[in-house]
Amino acid sequence: MLDIKFIRENSDIIKQATLKKHLNFDVDELVAVDSKRLEILKVVEDLRSQQNTASEAIAKAQNDERNGLIDSMRRVKDDLKFKEEELEEVMKKWRALMLAVPNIPDMSVPEGSSDTDNIEVKTWGTIPTFPFKPLDHIELMEKQDMVDFERGTKTAGFRGYFLKNDGAMLEMAVWQYAMSRWQNKGFTPMLVPSLVKRETLLGSGYLPQGEDDLYKDGNDYLAGTGEVATMFYHSDETLDAQSLPKKYIVWSPCFRKEAGSHGKDVKGLVRVHEFYKCEQVVLCEANHETSVKYHEEITRNAEEMMEELGLAYHTVANCGGDLGLGQVKKYDIEVWMPSQEKYRETHSASYFHDFQTRRLNIRYKDSEGKLRYAHSLNNTAAATPRLITAIIENYQQADGTIKVPDVLVPFMGGKTIIGKSVI
């Protein structure tokens, strides 16, 4: 959501944003609807003012005078009702359009329509070479009894899975490693609801346009990311400016229908309907430079974790067409997957300015005592099981066992090698 005043005065900027994000949105229509809204609102407010004045007079008047006033107010009431209905019609349209206004992408966001136009901004690590034919994570995990897809689909349907033995333990080790790692950086750990109300998803900007990718029952939805509940946590609050930035490291189950991705990653654990994620969420003061600073910081946090894990990755700046409605700029971190011989997304870091906090009404009082909408950002910390597929493939050994990355050993009860040799 953007400020309607800003939209009115800067419709050209909105038009450019719409083009850059490859969206269909008619800002001229919104501006026209808004003019209509203000015009009717003026009439309604004048009638209400009349009513308020008359109401006072009626309270004091007696007999005939009183009856006469009441009669004339009856007509005002009818007019008001008619105008209010007209206003409600316009407001419906207005609200729907307001939710569709895209946020303005940063100047530095590359042009382009899809992820193939994203631009690599960094690479790290050496792409591993194996003196044997490397296996994919599916084979590796099945050989070591770390996963059961057959019973997974029997139980949960397409993309269902069970993690077993060190498959289960490795996943939990990653969570613990990530949660404590970010806690040490000053982030507040939280476990947050995945079962959430519709308004939470409107607040973070996933709805109304993302309906098809969400599991739901009536007004109850399963969130696709912990960001949703975490952002809603502070909705309708005025934060203490001293408490900014607020940094959260959040663990939650995540549910995604993956609508529109049938045929992609149909096997394995790279794309599943139910997964778990440690997510970084930041609220900071309303200032572009501050947003950029924390955007770089939460991106770097994740890159450092990948470096600690010893996983080769690159970071891309997402192009305009690959940005969400509310995102100003986004970096994806993509890990090298030996079986696919390409990079696959593990992290997505974006900032929103006040797009989300306007919807959620999250404000703070700045140093001049003025109420302002905070800025918000988020990035993945560790999304599993996708991340463990990368670990497993990159750390596989000739005999089919899997070396545990050093930083995870303490979280695996001291275990350094997963599995028995299967040669």
Added chain:
RNA sequence: GGAAAUGUGGCUGAGUGGUUUAAGGCACUUGUUUCGAAAACAAGCGACGGAGCAAUCCGUCCGUUGGUUCAAAUCCAACCAUUUCCGCCA
């Protein structure tokens, strides 16, 4: 899931149809006083939208959404939340 009670500003709390423009208190801000503070006294003290250069003015907001009425914090309905009890459950 069933029953009952409750829902008013940052907090507390009055208000059950018309000077309520939401009393009073606490907290907060400023001033007077003081070497300084406390206390006392005085004044101020919400958000959002609109008009205006401005002073200021208008409108909306008493859990939410509708309804009744010339007029709703107040009456009615539904919903939501909280508390207590029962049922169920990890």
